[in-house]
Amino acid sequence: MTTLAEQAVGSFRDRLEGRLVTPDDTDYDQVRSIWNGAIDHRPALVARCATIEDVATALGFAREEHLEISVRGGGHSFSGASICPDGLVVDLSDMNGVEVDPDARTVRCGGGATLAELDAATQSYGLAVPAGTVSHTGVAGLTLGGGMGWLTRRHGLTVDNLLAADVVLANGSVVRASEDENPDLFWGLRGGGGNFGVVTTFTFRAHPVGPEVHVGLFFWDIGDGPDALRLMSDLVPRLPRDTGALMGVGLSAPPEPFVPQEHQGKLGHALIVVGFGTAEEHAEAVAAVADGVPTLFELRTPMPFTALQRMLDDAAPTGILSYDRGLTYSDLNEHVIGVLSGYIPRKTSPMSFCPTFHLGGAYTDVDEDATAFGGLREPMYVMSCSAMSPDPEVLTADTAWARALWTELTPHAANVGGYVNFMAEMEEDRVRRSYGPEKYDRLARVKATYDPENVFHRNANILPAVAL
Numbered sequence: 001m002t003t004l005a006e007q008a009v010g011s012f013r014d015r016l017e018g019r020l021v022t023p024d025d026t027d028y029d030q031v032r033s034i035w036n037g038a039i040d041h042r043p044a045l046v047a048r049c050a051t052i053e054d055v056a057t058a059l060g061f062a063r064e065e066h067l068e069i070s071v072r073g074g075g076h077s078f079s080g081a082s083i084c085p086d087g088l089v090v091d092l093s094d095m096n097g098v099e100v101d102p103d104a105r106t107v108r109c110g111g112g113a114t115l116a117e118l119d120a121a122t123q124s125y126g127l128a129v130p131a132g133t134v135s136h137t138g139v140a141g142l143t144l145g146g147g148m149g150w151l152t153r154r155h156g157l158t159v160d161n162l163l164a165a166d167v168v169l170a171n172g173s174v175v176r177a178s179e180d181e182n183p184d185l186f187w188g189l190r191g192g193g194g195n196f197g198v199v200t201t202f203t204f205r206a207h208p209v210g211p212e213v214h215v216g217l218f219f220w221d222i223g224d225g226p227d228a229l230r231l232m233s234d235l236v237p238r239l240p241r242d243t244g245a246l247m248g249v250g251l252s253a254p255p256e257p258f259v260p261q262e263h264q265g266k267l268g269h270a271l272i273v274v275g276f277g278t279a280e281e282h283a284e285a286v287a288a289v290a291d292g293v294p295t296l297f298e299l300r301t302p303m304p305f306t307a308l309q310r311m312l313d314d315a316a317p318t319g320i321l322s323y324d325r326g327l328t329y330s331d332l333n334e335h336v337i338g339v340l341s342g343y344i345p346r347k348t349s350p351m352s353f354c355p356t357f358h359l360g361g362a363y364t365d366v367d368e369d370a371t372a373f374g375g376l377r378e379p380m381y382v383m384s385c386s387a388m389s390p391d392p393e394v395l396t397a398d399t400a401w402a403r404a405l406w407t408e409l410t411p412h413a414a415n416v417g418g419y420v421n422f423m424a425e426m427e428e429d430r431v432r433r434s435y436g437p438e439k440y441d442r443l444a445r446v447k448a449t450y451d452p453e454n455v456f457h458r459n460a461n462i463l464p465a466v467a468l
């Protein structure tokens with residue numbers, strides 16, 4: 001860094017209420033590390049913003065110094081979009097406050113909060129905001145791409161529960177987006193990712209949930225794999241709205257206390273069905289599982305909602321090496337089951353598998369054009385071909401496996417772009433296909449209004465519409 005730059009950096013540091021971290025700081029490596037350990041980018045500066053003014057100051061400094069910027073919420077994007085090599089990271093990790101208004105059932109959540117922080121605050125009032133399934137994920141990136149989890153069938157995507165957002169635009173101005181204020185921006189934020197600005201505060205609608213929920217976990221040996229997938233394809237779309245479901249296709253049984261020792265490490269398929277009603281309603285919802293294909297092991301238990309939200313945390317620990325490629329299909333038919341059954345045994349890492357959501361219930365109540373979320377509001381499966389390992393060579397092998405599986409599935413896919421939040425590689429063509437031409441064009445017009453110079457491009461990038 002030149003002397004002039006050092007002076008500029010010193011003045012920038014003085015103007016921040018938060019902290020400026022440089023490669024000279026002892027915690028630089030810790031501050032720049034993100035969930036996906038396969039990403040090793042070295043930014044020039046990390047601005048740990050403390051206030052909305054800090055965010056504007058950081059964007060202004062990047063503009064003056066011609067630095068690329070990235071925006072970090074929870075640091076969980078598979079692509080490592082939140083850290084830019086040689087640029088400035090606008091890091092919101094310390095802007096993680098969550099305030100609940102229990103009477104209005106609304107929640108104001110900082111742009112750097114994690115799901116764990118959101119859940120802890122809301123559950124103390126018996127409320128929850130529909131979000132994801134791993135508690136160390138960031139609220140910001142998850143929300144801006146859509147947000148799906150246990151409560152999606154009951155209350156829709158996270159974006160379907162977004163009421164407003166405070167956004168710092170590339171020029172440093174601060175705007176509010178809601179149905180009444182900048183509605184075009186509000187539409188774009190609900191699915192269009194971090195393309196338009198830095199969201200410092202999200203306001204969500206919350207719902208009464210728990211504190212106790214009912215969990216059924218069912219695991220089938222790979223030998224019964226095709227029949228288990230057929231059972232899931234029959235059962236899952238018909239589950240009551242008061243349940244959440246996640247399929248673990250090609251899961252290796254984890255070394256958890258609830259897995260009998262003799263079955264730990266075995267390859268198979270898992271289904272988790274969460275009931276938000278009574279124990280009897282949950283038992284009724286999963287009765288067809290018991291009557292169907294015999295499981296290798298199963299677990300049925302009540303648990304606190306916050307424990308459910310942490311249940312899968314260790315299956316995807318921070319620092320693991322990862323690659324993801326997703327798609328959607330409307331039907332778990334014989335073609336899909338055939339491809340999955342052929343490919344699952346070819347994975348190398350016990351941590352690699354295909355987490356699969358089925359979107360239905362409240363998800364389909366929302367009008368197609370109401371948000372920018374890039375999926376038709378019809379029942380569908382959202383799958384991620386997910387490679388994970390602590391070993392780089394194994395990751396390379398399973399990345400090839402994930403890509404090959406994805407390629408074989410594409411003829412049967414409803415959308416080969418898939419969910420933008422399940423993209424380790426954000427190719428322009430797949431981003432366009434994820435949204436479809438009409439939504440992409442509308443997003444491009446919003447982008448041209450709010451970020452015409454494409455300052456926010458480390459994301460599933462929408463190119464600004466060009467004025468004709």
Ligand SMILES: Cc1cc2nc3c(=O)[nH]c(=O)nc-3n(C[C@H](O)[C@H](O)[C@H](O)COP(=O)(O)OP(=O)(O)OC[C@H]3O[C@@H](n4cnc5c(N)ncnc54)[C@H](O)[C@@H]3O)c2cc1C
Binds near residue numbers: 195200458
């Ligand atoms: C272990 C794991 C589990 C997951 N489980 C689920 C799940 O159950 N459901 C689901 O829907 N998704 C899930 N995801 C995907 C997740 O939604 C995305 O990885 C998401 O991008 C994470 O957001 P983040 O804020 O943690 O990530 P980041 O990497 O910090 O950000 C992701 C993107 O959003 C931008 N961004 C971040 N913060 C802001 C902000 N405040 N303002 C503007 N832009 C911002 C970033 O620049 C980047 O482009 C999971 C991911 C992982 C790694």
